[in-house]
Amino acid sequence: MKSRRTVDRQAGSRRARTSSxxxxxxxxxxxxxxxxxxxxxxxxxxxASFILRALxxxxxxxxxxxxxxxxxxxxxxxxxxxxxxxxxxxxxLEPFDQVRT
Amino acid sequence: xxxxAPKKLPTIAVSGLHRGENPQPGPAVTAGLRRRxxxxxxxxxxxxxLESGQYSHGIDRIDAAFLVPYPRVGPQELLARLDIIRxxxxxxxxxxxxxxxxxxxxxxxxxxxxxxxxxxxxSAAAFDGRSKENLTALCERIKVPVPATxxxxxxxxxxxxxxxxxxxxxxxxxxxxxxxxxxxxxLHAAFEDLMKTWGGPVLAQEITLGEEYDIVGLGxxxxxxxxxxxxxxxxxxxxxxxxxxxxxxxxxxxxLAARVIADLRWDGPFELEFIKAPGKxxxxxxxxxxxxxxxxxxxxxxxxxxxxxxxxxxxxxxxTLVRGTPGQxxxxxxxxxxxxxxxxxxxxxxxxxxxxxxxxxLEVMT
Numbered sequence: 156m157k158s159r160r161t162v163d164r165q166a167g168s169r170r171a172r173t174s175s176x177x178x179x180x181x182x183x184x185x186x187x188x189x190x191x192x193x194x195x196x197x198x199x200x201x202x203a204s205f206i207l208r209a210l211x212x213x214x215x216x217x218x219x220x221x222x223x224x225x226x227x228x229x230x231x232x233x234x235x236x237x238x239x240x241x242x243x244x245x246x247x248l249e250p251f252d253q254v255r256t
Numbered sequence: 257x258x259x260x261a262p263k264k265l266p267t268i269a270v271s272g273l274h275r276g277e278n279p280q281p282g283p284a285v286t287a288g289l290r291r292r293x294x295x296x297x298x299x300x301x302x303x304x305x306l307e308s309g310q311y312s313h314g315i316d317r318i319d320a321a322f323l324v325p326y327p328r329v330g331p332q333e334l335l336a337r338l339d340i341i342r343x344x345x346x347x348x349x350x351x352x353x354x355x356x357x358x359x360x361x362x363x364x365x366x367x368x369x370x371x372x373x374x375x376x377x378x379s380a381a382a383f384d385g386r387s388k389e390n391l392t393a394l395c396e397r398i399k400v401p402v403p404a405t406x407x408x409x410x411x412x413x414x415x416x417x418x419x420x421x422x423x424x425x426x427x428x429x430x431x432x433x434x435x436x437x438x439x440x441x442x443l444h445a446a447f448e449d450l451m452k453t454w455g456g457p458v459l460a461q462e463i464t465l466g467e468e469y470d471i472v473g474l475g476x477x478x479x480x481x482x483x484x485x486x487x488x489x490x491x492x493x494x495x496x497x498x499x500x501x502x503x504x505x506x507x508x509x510x511x512l513a514a515r516v517i518a519d520l521r522w523d524g525p526f527e528l529e530f531i532k533a534p535g536k537x538x539x540x541x542x543x544x545x546x547x548x549x550x551x552x553x554x555x556x557x558x559x560x561x562x563x564x565x566x567x568x569x570x571x572x573x574x575x576t577l578v579r580g581t582p583g584q585x586x587x588x589x590x591x592x593x594x595x596x597x598x599x600x601x602x603x604x605x606x607x608x609x610x611x612x613x614x615x616x617x618l619e620v621m622t
Contacts, residue, residue, distance in 0.1 A: 181583065191582030193467065193532075194488030194504040249534065 272353030273309030279549040283309040283316035288555035292563035386543040409456035429454035466533035477523030483577035485554035503580040553586035
């Protein structure tokens with residue numbers, strides 16, 4: 156699973172808003188996310204999409220690591236690391252603020 | 257509720273007909289009206305025989321075109337011309353679509369009413385309250401964030417303001433145009449140009465880098481918004497015109513818009529333009545006193561504000577307005593309209609001509 160550069164913002168867009176609601180992210184397949192509040196959209200890879208969907212519905216970090224480990228057949232430490240790396244990537248993207256924790 | 261049978265509908269006069277590089281709203285307003293009232297008669301009030309909307313055959317076509325004097329000539333000359341037009345082609349409603357026209361129409365409202373012509377307009381106080389030079393004071397009073405702005409007739413005052421703010425900055429005309437200036441000499445050149453074209457004051461404004469959000473809406477004149485549609489501009493031209501947009505749903509943005517419209521008790525169409533820098537709230541940088549050029553996008557997705565305004569004028573039962581679903585989007589697509597030089601000749605020499613016949617050439621526009 157590749158965690159670095161998992162989220163590519165659309166050309167020309169910068170960070171979005173702080174007030175996005177957790178339910179404001181809309182997923183189109185596994186590689187495209189639209190934030191209904193800010194109107195910004197993002198290309199993501201399928202594993203990032205999987206983690207974001209789980210975070211959006213409030214999956215606990217421990218359980219999420221289990222799910223990632225199981226889905227991608229990787230070690231638990233690799234799963235935890237990948238989730239953390241993705242969350243770090245998200246800190247610069249306001250629409251995802253609400254789903255980071 | 258009055259009967260809205262086609263033959264009984266009043267004729268509407270619409271201005272702002274050019275859909276060029278800086279598209280004007282008139283054809284989009286006409287298209288919205290025709291989506292609700294297909295048999296409506298619309299006449300165009302143009303300033304130039306090359307305004308493109310006069311030659312359209314599609315849903316945004318006009319039934320006749322008339323040249324009118326430029327706004328700077330003043331209200332009495334406009335009224336005299338409208339009286340002449342009425343003799344050959346009576347109309348009962350005017351929808352002005354250009355910022356610079358509004359002062360004349362606001363002054364003429366009582367005279368137009370005497371002639372049985374309805375024109376939904378903001379009060380003079382509301383119009384002035386949202387003007388570029390007064391917007392900062394309005395926003396500070398009602399606690400709506402706004403970029404730092406200075407309005408002045410004195411270039412040295414603007415230079416001093418930008419000197420403290422730091423370059424680059426925007427220098428803006430009273431009605432239209434914004435120039436990005438990087439140096440003091442740029443600022444002087446922009447000031448001279450804009451003062452010459454639009455008169456004073458000229459504005460200097462801080463640059464906020466971020467996403468641009470626009471709201472088209474209709475005020476009821478009592479402080480409420482009858483309907484609105486919010487978008488993020490996805491494509492912007494060099495001059496900042498939106499050539500693509502996507503519907504957003506943001507309660508924070510709606511709240512700011514409601515505050516502005518309530519304070520001004522705005523009557524009629526408006527466009528609010530916001531910029532949002534990362535991590536900061538939306539800043540209102542302009543309020544336009546008319547429908548925007550993209551208003552027909554809103555009409556196409558169920559928020560037909562020109563039709564709603566016309567329903568109010570004729571007392572028709574209003575159709576339900578839909579706000580638009582986040583993710584619905586538009587892209588502006590320019591087309592070539594075929595015409596004949598004879599049409600231009602007639603308009604240029606007589607100041608009027610019948611509109612082209614309807615076709616299905618252009619059914620969708622934004």
